[in-house]
Amino acid sequence: MRKIYFLAPFIFFSTIGFCQEKWDLRKIVDYAVANNISIKQADIQAAITGLTYTQSKLGQYPSASFNGNSSLNSGRNQDPTSFNLITQNYLSAGMQLQTSIDIFNWFSKKNTILANQWQYEAAKASTDKLKNDISLTVANNYLQILLSKEQENIAQVQLKQTQAQLGNTRKLVNAGSLPELNAAELEAQEALDSANYINAKGNTVQAVLQLQANMNLDVALPFDVAVPPVELIPIEQIADLQPDAVYLLAIKNLPQQRVNDFKLKAAQKSAEATKATMYPSIGAFGGLSSNFINTKNSIYMPTGSYSSTFLSPQIDIGGTIYKVNSPNYAVIGKESTPFFRQVDNNFRQQVGMSISVPIFSGGLLRTNYERSKLNIKNAELQQDADNQIIKQNIYQAYNAATVALEKFNASQKSVAASQRTLDFSQKRYQVGMLGTFELITQQNNFFKAKLQAVLNQYDYVFKMKVLEFYRGQGLKL
DSSP states (O other), X not given: OHHHHHHHHXXXXXXXXXXXXXXXXXXXXXXXXXXXXXXXXXXXXXXXXXXXXXXXXXXXXXXXXXXXXXXXXXXXXXXXXXXXEEESOEEEEEEEEEXXXXXXXXXXXXXXXXXXXXXXXXXHHHHHHHHHHHHHHHHHHHHHHHHHHHHHHHHHXXXXXXXXXXXXXXXXXXXXXXXXXXXXXXXXXXXXXXXXXXXXXHHHHHHHHHHXXXXXXXXXXXXXXXXXXXXXXXXXXXXXXOHHHHHHHHHHHOHHHHHHHHHHHHHHHHHHHHHHXXXXXXXXXXXXXXXXXXXXXXXXXXXXXXXXXXXXXXXXXXXXXXXXXXXXXXXXXXXXXOHHHHHHHTOEEEEEEEEEOOOOOXXXXXXHHHHHHHHHHHHHHHHHHHHHHHHHHHHHHHHHHHHHHHHHHXXXXXXXXXXXXXXXXXHHHHTTSSOHHHHHHHHHHHHHHHHHHHHHHHHHHHHHHHHHHHTTOXXXX
């Protein structure tokens, strides 16, 4: 318990520090890239592809395997060492070491390795593309939060201004200088401004939750973003982002284009490897083996006596026929041959060469080769299609950025004009030359102009960031 009390202040201050910490775009992007589930899954797929590539490289070396077996046998069986038929219970064991290697297969393995290598590079580039996509998504979420916060601030200022005017008008109404209608109109406007402010706060919370979801960050944790002034966000000059130049850089730098290039190379090498399977291949093999059996052999000793049978050989000595007697033996015991002696006696070696000639496979090999050639054409078409898409996207992004800049400039002029109109309206209202309804109308016009200007400004910033992103220079806020 004392340990808990001792650690409590550290936990408390750590929690406060986390609550007060604000996330900038760099930290948000780094966290999203490191923790996004889709990116983690892409990393796993790339690792699996890498294992396939590693395994194909190891396939160049000779293969070797050791097999061992042991069995208990009964009844009439064949002795695995002498190959005689025996009828008894015995324990047998066998060992075998085999190896083989491909000598020449028309570079099938070499091209397979290269194909797997390009597939691995394509998988890593796909992960990089996904990281770029997630980075762009969270950057958009981040800008949306900044926009929502700015809209929330504008709505709050509008509400405070209306409340201040309502307070002054209420005093004048109570003094009899203005009719009750003026206060009622401002009260209605206050209710509308309050609703707008609440809605703006809700939009900010929703934007934060969306960002946390894309970051894979627990939404229950305290979270807030750093809010740099939008006018201080660095933006390239649009004249430096001409679409033709941006496209050339995009083809060279963007991961998707590298993915297509790697996949095309993989398809070409895979076709060469598939073609090689239609030709003969030469290999070599070798093996070592031995056997053991625990049967016991009888031990014989001569008895000193001799005997003959009708099958005994005969010799002629001086015209007299004699049968050759054979010595008699008696079984005095049984013994089994020691294990290592049997292994040595039964040791066998094998070495040779093999050739495999595909003659007829139901058209399978030829079909696989033709399919691999079509895969090359499909990869080329996919590369062309993606290049066209990225070029179209860049031109559209450039046009969108140009339009956004013009809208932003126009909205700034609109805000300035609305501000002057509102200033004159407030002065006229203060001297009784303008009604409350007309003043509220001018305030709403100014409020809408500021909101639209902020929206256009952030829209312009994001459009420019997308164009910069296509150029391959990353995200800078």
